[in-house]
Amino acid sequence: xxxxRVRFAPSPTGxxxxxxxxxxxFNWFVARHDxxxxxxxxxxxxxESRNREEWVDGIVSAMAWLxxxxxxxxxxxxxxxxxxxxxxxxxxxxxxxxxxxxxxEELVARKGENKTPGYDGFCRERGLERGPTTAIRFKTxxxxxxxxxxxxxxxxxxxxNTIDDxxxxxxxxxxxxxxxxxxxxxxxxxxxxxxxxxHLSNAPKQMLLWEALNRVSDSPVSLPSYAHLPLxxxxxxxxxxxxxxxxxxxxxxxxxxxxxxxxxxxxxxxWSPRGDEEIVALATMIEQFRLEDVSHSPAFFDVKKxxxxxxxxxRALGVxxxxxxxxxxxxxxxxxxRPRDREPPWPAAQFDEVLFTRVAPLVQERVATLGEVPAxxxxxxxxxxxxxxxxxxxxxxxxxxxxxLLALGIERLADxxxxxxxxxxxVVEIGEALGLNLRKAQAPxxxxxxxxxxxxxxxxxxxxxxxxxxxxxxxxxxxRVSA
RNA sequence: GGUCCCAUCGUCUAGUGGCCUAGGACAUCACCCUCUCAAGGUGGAGGCACGGGUUCGAAUCCCGUUGGGACUGCCA
Numbered sequence: 044x045x046x047x048r049v050r051f052a053p054s055p056t057g058x059x060x061x062x063x064x065x066x067x068x069f070n071w072f073v074a075r076h077d078x079x080x081x082x083x084x085x086x087x088x089x090x091e092s093r094n095r096e097e098w099v100d101g102i103v104s105a106m107a108w109l110x111x112x113x114x115x116x117x118x119x120x121x122x123x124x125x126x127x128x129x130x131x132x133x134x135x136x137x138x139x140x141x142x143x144x145x146x147x148e149e150l151v152a153r154k155g156e157n158k159t160p161g162y163d164g165f166c167r168e169r170g171l172e173r174g175p176t177t178a179i180r181f182k183t184x185x186x187x188x189x190x191x192x193x194x195x196x197x198x199x200x201x202x203x204n205t206i207d208d209x210x211x212x213x214x215x216x217x218x219x220x221x222x223x224x225x226x227x228x229x230x231x232x233x234x235x236x237x238x239x240x241x242h243l244s245n246a247p248k249q250m251l252l253w254e255a256l257n258r259v260s261d262s263p264v265s266l267p268s269y270a271h272l273p274l275x276x277x278x279x280x281x282x283x284x285x286x287x288x289x290x291x292x293x294x295x296x297x298x299x300x301x302x303x304x305x306x307x308x309x310x311x312x313x314w315s316p317r318g319d320e321e322i323v324a325l326a327t328m329i330e331q332f333r334l335e336d337v338s339h340s341p342a343f344f345d346v347k348k349x350x351x352x353x354x355x356x357x358r359a360l361g362v363x364x365x366x367x368x369x370x371x372x373x374x375x376x377x378x379x380x381r382p383r384d385r386e387p388p389w390p391a392a393q394f395d396e397v398l399f400t401r402v403a404p405l406v407q408e409r410v411a412t413l414g415e416v417p418a419x420x421x422x423x424x425x426x427x428x429x430x431x432x433x434x435x436x437x438x439x440x441x442x443x444x445x446x447x448l449l450a451l452g453i454e455r456l457a458d459x460x461x462x463x464x465x466x467x468x469x470v471v472e473i474g475e476a477l478g479l480n481l482r483k484a485q486a487p488x489x490x491x492x493x494x495x496x497x498x499x500x501x502x503x504x505x506x507x508x509x510x511x512x513x514x515x516x517x518x519x520x521x522x523r524v525s526a
Numbered sequence: 527g528g529u530c531c532c533a534u535c536g537u538c539u540a541g542u543g544g545c546c547u548a549g550g551a552c553a554u555c556a557c558c559c560u561c562u563c564a565a566g567g568u569g570g571a572g573g574c575a576c577g578g579g580u581u582c583g584a585a586u587c588c589c590g591u592u593g594g595g596a597c598u599g600c601c602a
Contacts, residue, residue: 056602088602089601179600199531206529210600213600219602239596243596273531274532308538320551321550321552341595347537349552351553352552354564354565411564485562502561
């Protein structure tokens, strides 16, 4: 038996929604789980207002970043207009469709007078011909039930009389989502429709359409099975909204989330690997993934948890890989891809790759996202140094002891061997001379050299920064006080 | 309003009638480690929405209630 054929069918918008990313991922899991599975990307762009070339590029590149490789596509729904028109023709001939010239105003006016949900079927038996303002509606059966066999939720029963005669083609001739989607799924021989729960109520309509199409076709196509994934919600438990919630996958990439971590986290939204370990290899997820195990209830997209996981992924990287991964944030000039609005705080010419490679291990275990890296190493490359003024005042500006320590430091460090261990010992002694423990003694030096009170280990940083530059900064800090 | 979906710590989840004194992860608190910040280690607090059944036995099955959500477009 052939493997499953699944498709991810997003409508283009300006960015790649994290919910879409999760849907794409679960479809991809199903395809990759089976050696013969096929993963298809079809962009549903029939709505003219959703048709921009760069939006399609956005989907394709976001999926490439996530590593969701395609077996077929990307296809454009708008390329299938002829097939959609053929579906209309056949269905019309089969008596499943009818023309309707009710205006929106008339519909609204009749609303309330009847109990029929949605459209009241006013034109159903009027035998209208095609005209300039006629939409085409589906003659939904008035009797019976349509049962959606959902792989995740089980059977969901819809009474046909609760489904109205929905529009399948606009008066302009454009075929709408329900039919276009079904037509394409049939032509692409899709075996499993995996999508968000917001589509659950579309499923019976599409099944009805599929069956109607089978009746008027020479070669019937078996219905696909359906799986409706739980929604991704915000803290208010509402569907993730593009206005209020940070839903753009691209922005997470910009912030420095690793695609591997992002994918792992996404997989955990509605699904979980066996055992107690949540951080698992992609191959493990592919092997263990089963739609039947997907949870039924909505999941909150928890950036905090994802950030933690990202930190773990970053720390698990080899240093070489970490350095490479940082490139778009620290030397974007050399990179094919670079994050939006995240220029390093230093001029490109002042960046030193060798030096960065030496500090990288120190930084790697301190960041949760790659976007945090530049700020952490800025003092190596920014000249002049910019200070955290509050920290400067506290440890140097308004602290005579801090100033004394710097003065003594300049004197004694000038002759010290320039390696972390020696510097550590020196500062211990300098502190002792002034009655300060190391915790207190390192603060003014740290602030003078790095501009802040937090950062990579001080003595390693001094070693890497170099004697000349370090001493100069100690002197500059002192001069700053008198100025 | 109508149709449909959902309900285990704050969050994501494990759990498919006895292994549950309900497990893990994030977040949170305490302590340890420590040159700052992290990371790491140890420990703590924290949950089966409620009410009825079924059963020797229910987080697990059934019904109801309550609560949340999606859909209800000549969008997808």
